[in-house]
Amino acid sequence: MKLKHSVLTLAALCGLLASSALAAPTISRLTPPSALFSYGDPKPPIIARFLPGQRFDLQATIQPDPGAIIVGVRFIVDGVSVPGPITLVLANTAGLPANTVVASQRAYSNATPGIHTLQVTTTDNRGVSSVATGNFEVVALGNAAGNKIKNIIFMIGDGMGIAHRTAARIVANGVSQGKALSPLAMDTFPITGILQTTSLNSIVTDSAPGASCYSTGNKQNNNQEGVFPDDTTDPFDNPRMEYLGEYLARTQGKSLGIVATSDVFDATPAAWAIHTANRGAGTGICDQFLDEAATKSNLTVLLGGGRKWFLPSTTPGSARANSSDYVLPAELATGWGVAAGALDPNRDLIGGFQSVGFTYAANATQLRASAAGATKLLGLFALSNMNVAFDKIDGRRGNGSVVNDYGFPDQPMLDEMTDAALTVLNKNPKGFVVMIEAASIDKQAHNMDSERWILDTLEFDRAVARARAFAAVNPDTLVIVTADHECAGVNIIGASTVSAVSLATRAASPTSGVAGLRDQVVGVYEAAGFPVYNILADGYPESTNPNRKMLIGYAGNSDRYEDWVSNAQPIRDSQQPFNGTAPLNTYPSDPTRRDVTGGYFIAGQVPGSSAVHTASDIPLYAYGRGAVAFTGSYDNTDVFFKMMSGVLVGTTTTLSER
Amino acid sequence: MRFQLLVLATCSLVPPFVPALSAHGRQTPPTQAEIAWSRTTARWENLRRDARAFLPPRPPAPTGVTDLEFSEFFSPVVGDRGLEVTDKLRDLAGQRVRLVGFMVRQSLPTPGVLLLAPQPVQVDEVEYGACDDLPPQIVRVFVPLTAGAQVPLTPGPLLLSGTLEVGQQPEPDGRNSFIRLRLDAPGLTPHIAARPVASAAP
Numbered sequence: 001m002k003l004k005h006s007v008l009t010l011a012a013l014c015g016l017l018a019s020s021a022l023a024a025p026t027i028s029r030l031t032p033p034s035a036l037f038s039y040g041d042p043k044p045p046i047i048a049r050f051l052p053g054q055r056f057d058l059q060a061t062i063q064p065d066p067g068a069i070i071v072g073v074r075f076i077v078d079g080v081s082v083p084g085p086i087t088l089v090l091a092n093t094a095g096l097p098a099n100t101v102v103a104s105q106r107a108y109s110n111a112t113p114g115i116h117t118l119q120v121t122t123t124d125n126r127g128v129s130s131v132a133t134g135n136f137e138v139v140a141l142g143n144a145a146g147n148k149i150k151n152i153i154f155m156i157g158d159g160m161g162i163a164h165r166t167a168a169r170i171v172a173n174g175v176s177q178g179k180a181l182s183p184l185a186m187d188t189f190p191i192t193g194i195l196q197t198t199s200l201n202s203i204v205t206d207s208a209p210g211a212s213c214y215s216t217g218n219k220q221n222n223n224q225e226g227v228f229p230d231d232t233t234d235p236f237d238n239p240r241m242e243y244l245g246e247y248l249a250r251t252q253g254k255s256l257g258i259v260a261t262s263d264v265f266d267a268t269p270a271a272w273a274i275h276t277a278n279r280g281a282g283t284g285i286c287d288q289f290l291d292e293a294a295t296k297s298n299l300t301v302l303l304g305g306g307r308k309w310f311l312p313s314t315t316p317g318s319a320r321a322n323s324s325d326y327v328l329p330a331e332l333a334t335g336w337g338v339a340a341g342a343l344d345p346n347r348d349l350i351g352g353f354q355s356v357g358f359t360y361a362a363n364a365t366q367l368r369a370s371a372a373g374a375t376k377l378l379g380l381f382a383l384s385n386m387n388v389a390f391d392k393i394d395g396r397r398g399n400g401s402v403v404n405d406y407g408f409p410d411q412p413m414l415d416e417m418t419d420a421a422l423t424v425l426n427k428n429p430k431g432f433v434v435m436i437e438a439a440s441i442d443k444q445a446h447n448m449d450s451e452r453w454i455l456d457t458l459e460f461d462r463a464v465a466r467a468r469a470f471a472a473v474n475p476d477t478l479v480i481v482t483a484d485h486e487c488a489g490v491n492i493i494g495a496s497t498v499s500a501v502s503l504a505t506r507a508a509s510p511t512s513g514v515a516g517l518r519d520q521v522v523g524v525y526e527a528a529g530f531p532v533y534n535i536l537a538d539g540y541p542e543s544t545n546p547n548r549k550m551l552i553g554y555a556g557n558s559d560r561y562e563d564w565v566s567n568a569q570p571i572r573d574s575q576q577p578f579n580g581t582a583p584l585n586t587y588p589s590d591p592t593r594r595d596v597t598g599g600y601f602i603a604g605q606v607p608g609s610s611a612v613h614t615a616s617d618i619p620l621y622a623y624g625r626g627a628v629a630f631t632g633s634y635d636n637t638d639v640f641f642k643m644m645s646g647v648l649v650g651t652t653t654t655l656s657e658r
Numbered sequence: 659m660r661f662q663l664l665v666l667a668t669c670s671l672v673p674p675f676v677p678a679l680s681a682h683g684r685q686t687p688p689t690q691a692e693i694a695w696s697r698t699t700a701r702w703e704n705l706r707r708d709a710r711a712f713l714p715p716r717p718p719a720p721t722g723v724t725d726l727e728f729s730e731f732f733s734p735v736v737g738d739r740g741l742e743v744t745d746k747l748r749d750l751a752g753q754r755v756r757l758v759g760f761m762v763r764q765s766l767p768t769p770g771v772l773l774l775a776p777q778p779v780q781v782d783e784v785e786y787g788a789c790d791d792l793p794p795q796i797v798r799v800f801v802p803l804t805a806g807a808q809v810p811l812t813p814g815p816l817l818l819s820g821t822l823e824v825g826q827q828p829e830p831d832g833r834n835s836f837i838r839l840r841l842d843a844p845g846l847t848p849h850i851a852a853r854p855v856a857s858a859a860p
Contacts (some may be wrong), residue, residue, distance in 0.1 A: 307740070308794075313834040314826035316732055317740035317794050323783075323832045345834060350739065362738035383736060407736040577741065577794045581729040581776045 027132035029061035037134030046137040057239035058105040060120040061231045072123040073103040087331040091231040106335025113140035149646040150431035150476035159442025159487025168457035185465035189621035194633040210484030211271035217640035226275035235278035236326040245297035255300040255432040262439030263306035284326030291339040305382035310349035364412035371420035384575035389459035415462040445488035446610040450552040451544040451566040471624040482620035488611035489555025495528035499547040507563035517600035556612040558604035560591035626651040726755040728776035751824040798835040
């Protein structure tokens with residue numbers, strides 16, 4: 001919604017063409033985005049901010065007067081023309097006039113801290129010119145201040161708000177007489193911050209800009225990662241900004257690790273290395289992990305699901321296809337010095353990783369065996385998203401029905417993946433950055449499957465404990481634990497007032513309904529008491545259906561039936577290859593096809609068949625070198641500058657476990 | 659005469675359009691109203707839900723035709739790389755087989771081709787390209803229609819018989835197919851557009 005462009009028509013200013021029908025070109029977009037360009041507002045907050053020397057593209061969309069053609073474009077920073085080639089391509093998104101062009105100047109950087117004025121000037125073939133003005137900021141990192149952060153362990157509990165953490169603590173550790181019996185690992189972090197999560201184009205972010213804000217320092221549109229929006233349909237040609245991993249590999253030789261329990265093409269892992277406007281372009285995203293990230297980011301560890309993107313299309317189970325692959329424009333590949341890519345559905349991407357020195361692990365057993373000896377590690381433990389902790393633990397206890405149904409009975413837990421990643425990454429004496437994501441806290445909150453996201457939060461916290469242990473013996477390490485956004489408007493509404501047997505009986509009785517499953521069951525305030533879960537040696541509850549169990553409500557809910565009893569089967573994961581066949585096709589398809597028997601229907605406040613992300617602030621916890629900088633309430637992009645300040649100029653304070 | 663495409667009923671779910679069943683399958687073509695109805699997403703979702711639970715028993719397989727299930731395509735435990743084809747699927751390549759599945763609802767269908775899925779599913783190529791959630795068990799079915807003719811969207815379970823092909827093959831629409839079914843040619847009759855009919859029974 002552009003209210004006003006600061007477009008000045010040079011010709012009009014001169015009065016030379018005042019009586020002519022010739023109109024000046026209209027500059028409809030200037031990248032990086034700024035309030036100065038969009039609204040004529042030069043005041044902070046400055047929308048686009050970068051590190052000194054961090055690379056980003058300059059771009060403008062220019063609409064010529066009908067019949068005219070754009071022939072000249074210059075980008076000017078602080079009154080000085082930016083040297084280097086500018087490429088013009090025709091815009092091809094809907095609604096733009098004919099001959100609209102997108103002008104790009106690639107991989108610009110600026111080493112001088114401060115707010116800089118960015119102008120674009122353009123001339124058409126009749127000699128009529130326009131100029132538009134925006135701005136961007138190069139953030140001052142301050143003076144050198146002592147010890148620098150060597151390693152960053154960045155842990156994302158996807159969708160994890162405050163209540164996910166509270167619920168996990170109640171289940172794992174219990175509460176008695178008003179006090180938690182012991183803290184979660186993340187509770188022991190000395191510094192807490194509160195983050196605002198809105199994206200470039202919405203108050204409610206999705207996981208792509210929700211993660212790439214941390215890895216680039218900039219707001220992006222929903223569904224886009226590592227890029228600003230543009231006016232072409234090609235999802236791989238958007239104006240880029242340099243990632244933290246790319247910057248630190250280029251300037252300091254650090255390594256990058258990416259660990260996720262989702263498919264590795266998913267938005268959160270991809271938002272640390274891949275530049276695309278389409279978070280769904282799995283073939284191209286996974287190709288770029290090898291083509292770009294392995295060289296430009298020193299990508300050394302990649303662990304998660306998503307093997308379907310790595311198998312040649314001749315292999316059943318492959319999802320590789322030209323339509324989700326990438327080829328970069330030559331000017332972009334040249335400007336950034338990266339591979340141009342190819343449409344290659346038959347590529348053996350696992351073989352490609354192995355050929356540049358990666359050890360490949362296909363299951364938990366192979367992962368345990370390979371970490372110590374590997375210098376680079378690729379682990380792909382499922383064809384798409386990995387199974388969740390609830391089902392993996394069931395499998396380890398001998399009831400592997402779900403993991404067996406999915407075809408992957410030996411998947412690692414996130415703490416095991418964390419240990420393997422840190423073992424391999426710590427072999428680089430220059431340090432590393434690793435992103436570790438518990439992806440299914442979000443996915444199961446979308447499904448409103450309370451026990452599954454609670455156990456994934458427990459799994460995440462066990463990985464947090466491993467990261468904290470690493471940082472305790474490697475005090476040059478910063479550990480950040482946060483989320484990308486809250487998911488589902490989760491909260492703890494109370495506890496059941498009845499026994500597990502009574503609850504199961506009510507869930508199985510068609511006459512229960514609202515009276516039998518809500519009015520007679522949901523205990524609020526003091527009726528909730530203190531639910532007790534028996535934790536086994538593996539760290540997870542013996543049962544998630546104890547007497548008087550904790551109950552969860554959802555503010556971002558779609559329609560669902562609820563009977564409060566743990567679901568033996570997860571909601572179908574549509575990305576899984578066996579999804580459509582027995583036994584997976586017997587799993588419930590959505591939250592209105594589960595818990596139906598008891599007859600307690602809860603009408604959703606949102607349409608569709610899953611709960612949604614919310615815009616609420618999210619917590620951040622920090623431990624180790626530089627942690628103290630993270631206290632307070634601030635924007636999610638600030639996290640990037642706080643981290644990089646600690647890495648680049650250092651910090652005077654190290655806070656460890658309290 | 660053998661009918662190669664039989665539309666079985668999803669009777670419990672679609673009371674306004676209860677098609678008749680006989681040993682040879684549905685006996686009425688879909689009406690225009692029915693086709694329009696099937697294009698309504700909400701109704702499609704209703705149909706999708708638990709559709710397989712309502713599958714009627716299939717008639718006995720004709721001589722020389724082997725019944726095949728989607729769940730019989732690949733080994734249920736995935737190896738270190740991809741899915742592994744079962745002996746049954748490999749042995750049936752080139753043979754005549756019969757499958758029950760659901761026609762994928764596509765926004766960009768390919769003339770003469772339907773994608774057969776183990777459950778009702780829709781994909782929107784216009785919005786998402788071929789980046790979709792179709793499982794690898796998808797069977798690409800070649801329907802002997804007049805050149806260029808689209809296979810009409812036909813909701814409900816389909817009982818199809820034809821010759822099985824196994825092996826990866828790039829397709830003109832950008833997809834890769836791994837399992838294909840060439841429907842038995844019914845002479846010159848485009849047997850979906852004008853299949854034999856009789857009146858509906860209650």
